[in-house]
Amino acid sequence: EAGVTQFPSHSVIEKGQTVTLRCDPISGHDNLYWYRRVMGKEIKFLLHFVKESKQDESGMPNNRFLAERTGGTYSTLKVQPAELEDSGVYFCASSGGQSEAFFGQGTRLTVV
Amino acid sequence: DQQVKQNSPSLSVQEGRISILNCDYTNSMFDYFLWYKKYPAEGPTFLISISSIKDKNEDGRFTVFLNKSAKHLSLHIVPSQPGDSAVYFCAASLTRTSYGKLTFGQGTILTVHP
Numbered sequence: 001e002a003g004v005t006q007f008p009s010h011s012v013i014e015k016g017q018t019v020t021l022r023c024d025p026i027s028g029h030d031n032l033y034w035y036r037r038v039m040g041k042e043i044k045f046l047l048h049f050v051k052e053s054k055q056d057e058s059g060m061p062n063n064r065f066l067a068e069r070t071g072g073t074y075s076t077l078k079v080q081p082a083e084l085e086d087s088g089v090y091f092c093a094s095s096g097g098q099s100e101a102f103f104g105q106g107t108r109l110t111v112v
Numbered sequence: 113d114q115q116v117k118q119n120s121p122s123l124s125v126q127e128g129r130i131s132i133l134n135c136d137y138t139n140s141m142f143d144y145f146l147w148y149k150k151y152p153a154e155g156p157t158f159l160i161s162i163s164s165i166k167d168k169n170e171d172g173r174f175t176v177f178l179n180k181s182a183k184h185l186s187l188h189i190v191p192s193q194p195g196d197s198a199v200y201f202c203a204a205s206l207t208r209t210s211y212g213k214l215t216f217g218q219g220t221i222l223t224v225h226p
Binding site: 033041045056091093094104105 | 146148153154156158216217218
C-alpha cells in the first residue's frame with residue numbers, strides 16, 4: 001500500500017513568488033491534514049479536510065495560504081505571494097476513520 | 113502559548129540501556145496522546161499512543177506512561193538500540209475522533225550510542 005506522497009520534496013523560490021505544494025493521501029483516507037514545521041520548532045497544524053470539505057482551517061497563518069482538495073482526493077497548498085517567514089517543512093498527513101495519522105515525507109520550502 | 117512541551121532538546125543513551133523521553137501538557141481537555149518518531153528527510157512515523165482513560169500502554173520495547181494529574185507523559189524504550197536514534201515528538205489531540213488534528217511538542221533528539 002502506497003503511503004502519503006508529497007511533491008516536490010524541495011522548493012526554493014524568491015520572495016513574492018507563488019509555490020504550490022501537492023499531497024496525495026493514502027487511498028481511501030477521507031481525512032487529510034496539512035502541518036508545518038518552522039526552523040526546528042514544533043510541528044504546527046494548518047488545516048483539516050474531510051473529503052473535499054475544509055473541516056478546520058484554524059491553523060492557517062493568513063490569506064496568502066490557500067488549500068484545496070479537488071474531488072476529495074489529492075490536495076494542494078498554495079502560498080501566494082511567498083514571504084521569508086513561510087520557509088519551513090510542510091507535512092501532509094491522512095487518516096481513515098478513527099486511526100492515527102500517517103505523514104508524508106514533507107516538502108522543504110525555502111523562500112529567499 | 114505552547115500546550116505540549118518537551119523540555120529536553122536532546123538525550124544520549126548507551127545501547128541496551130533505557131531511554132526515557134518526557135512530555136508535559138497544559139490543556140486538560142486533551143484526550144489522546146501519541147508519540148511519533150522522525151528520521152532526517154522523512155515524515156513523522158506513528159510509534160505508540162495512549163488514551164486518557166489509561167495510565168500505561170506497552171508495545172514491544174516501547175511503553176508510554178500517562179499521569180493525568182501531573183499532565184505528564186513519558187516514553188520508555190527498553191532496551192535502546194542504535195536504530196532508535198531519531199527525533200521523537202509527543203503529540204496530543206482533543207477528541208478520540210480527531211486523531212489527526214494534533215498539537216505537537218518541539219521534539220527530543222535521541223542518540224543511542226553503540
